[in-house]
Amino acid sequence: MRFSQNKLQKNLFGVIVFVIISLAAIPFNFASVPGEIKVLINGQERNFSPEPVILKGSTLIPMRSFFEALGCEVNWVEETKTAIGVRGDITVEIPIGKNWAFVNGAKKELPVSAQIIKNSTFIPLRFVGESLGDEVNWTPETRTITVQSTKISSTQNLHVHFIDVGQADSIYIQAPNRYDILIDAGNNADGEAVIEYLKEMKVDDIEIMVATHNHEDHIGGLDDVLAAFEVEKIIDSGAEGTTKTYQDYRAAVEAEEASYQEDADLVFNLGPDLNFFIIETGDNYKNVNNNSVLTKLVYKEIEFLFTGDMESDVELTLLDKNIEADILKVGHHGSRTSTSIEFLNKVNPQIAVISVGKDNTYGHPAPEILKRLEDRNIRTYRTDTGGTVVITTDGNTYTVAQPYSSIILRN
Ligand SMILES: [Zn+2]
Incomplete structure (x- = not known):
């Protein structure tokens, strides 16, 4: 529960209620945390549709629009169901439904797999941002994720x-x-x-x-x-x-x-x-x-x-x-x-x-x-x-x- 741990630790009652609700209402491995998540990229709020979700403590975000928001070129390989984002000399390849990805060919473990939710492909936000060399932070109080990047070009904005x-x-x-x-x-x-x-x-x-x-x-x-x-x-x-x-x-x-x-x-x-x-x-x-x-x-x-x-x-x-x-x-x-x-x-x-x-x-x-x-x-x-x-x-x-x-x- 990397993103939501701090908030929950502060409030034991909240944890108990959360666990009870999760166990009662949701299959055990799909405990998603409800509520809107705000995403700021270089200080500007980005709207994603569908909205990002938190699964197993990690934020998942729509694949294509997130890659593009970070200035990546986006590719999709249908045979292997793999999403690929390329920015500069970094290539991130994420197969759907696997608990691993490749960054410049090196295999990395994922905290949560990329997956299809409501007909959209979602990828793990922090993993992708950090793999590209950007700084990713989570503020639980405001449910805000900030991504700082020096590599996003703004010249044609x-x-x-x-x-x-x-x-x-x-x-x-x-x-x-x-x-x-x-x-x-x-x-x-x-x-x-x-x-x-x-x-x-x-x-x-x-x-x-x-x-x-x-x-x-x-x-x-x-x-x-x-x-x-x-x-x-x-x-x-x-x-x-x-x-x-x-x-x-x-x-x-x-x-x-x-x-x-x-x-x-x-x-x-x-x-x-x-x-x-x-x-x-x-x-x-x-x-x-x-x-x-x-x-x-x-x-x-x-x-x-x-x-x-x-x-x-x-x-x-x-x-x-x-x-x-x-x-x-x-x-x-x-x-x-x-x-x-x-x-x-x-x-x-x-x-x-x-x-x-x-x-x-x-x-x-x-x-x-x-x-x-x-x-x-x-x-x-x-x-x-x-x-x-x-x-x-x-x-x-x-x-x-x-x-x-x-x-x-x-x-
Ligand atoms: Zn008027």
């Missing part, structure tokens, strides 16, 4: 930052090759904070700026950002506003020598296997929220959908569009007027991000929307409870980090 701007939206997409996209910039008063954040991220200029719709909590800070950075392209809904905030935004757009475009079905190729889509949703709705520019970012296998404050009536007109995504920026700060059941089922995300202010007067996010996400096992991250959310992806797997201090800064 893309980061999406849901910047904490209180009751507002601001999303910064930091693509490889210094391609920068900004969607909204919070309220009027948030402009400086967004600029500071972007400067911290070493943003030189902004390739695409999206103003989702003409409410202050979305376009308020954009005039400041336009004054601070050179912006190449600006996309908005084309709807005109009457507020001072809109006029400031519009004046800043006109002062910028940027190409300006109203939303329509568009695609911007940002690099190999990396595309940013503008999805046409119809125009000139009376409800300003419904004019929100809908965008989708696709990096290889990983898809993000950004909905602004779009509400359910427009969502329901989009069900035949290509709106599936792994990560959904929840519409309208989690208001009950967005994230309809049909839309959510169609998008079918694994992760939801809600950009929302603490103790806001709107009651966002609505409890029924949180429940709707929870019922579908969608892991939800909120800026009001955890601050800025940063999702990092190499296009195959992704990590979610909160707070901002743990992300990898670009040089």
Whole structure:
């Protein structure tokens, strides 16, 4: 019981209860310890599906996504039912159902065998990490496994930052090759904070700026950002506003020598296997929220959908569009007027991000929307409870980090 021993020793009563429950409920050699296990790789939380499990005191983790998270090339030999991970000059071969593995050809004993659980191949986490030369630690109090590795390359990573701007939206997409996209910039008063954040991220200029719709909590800070950075392209809904905030935004757009475009079905190729889509949703709705520019970012296998404050009536007109995504920026700060059941089922995300202010007067996010996400096992991250959310992806797997201090800064 390597991983769970310390915790159990501290609490004799717990041990007795655990043993009784184990003996009563589970066949003797499959005593798994229930509860979610958190995995941090180089400080960033990794989500695995299916989730890791503890068997006989060792953590088992989905084979392919764990190897890839550690920067390995993954192979599978069907005849011998063997999983192979290669990183640099180290090769780890793990046959399924055996209590041994090979590291660079040398036979090693396993604490628990690799095995198929719920149709997925699981491998022993600590054995694999340590065989590759990484440091693996277990914190029983928080059920957290940390893997520290100096060998994971981060050069082709893309980061999406849901910047904490209180009751507002601001999303910064930091693509490889210094391609920068900004969607909204919070309220009027948030402009400086967004600029500071972007400067911290070493943003030189902004390739695409999206103003989702003409409410202050979305376009308020954009005039400041336009004054601070050179912006190449600006996309908005084309709807005109009457507020001072809109006029400031519009004046800043006109002062910028940027190409300006109203939303329509568009695609911007940002690099190999990396595309940013503008999805046409119809125009000139009376409800300003419904004019929100809908965008989708696709990096290889990983898809993000950004909905602004779009509400359910427009969502329901989009069900035949290509709106599936792994990560959904929840519409309208989690208001009950967005994230309809049909839309959510169609998008079918694994992760939801809600950009929302603490103790806001709107009651966002609505409890029924949180429940709707929870019922579908969608892991939800909120800026009001955890601050800025940063999702990092190499296009195959992704990590979610909160707070901002743990992300990898670009040089
Ligand atoms: Zn809003």
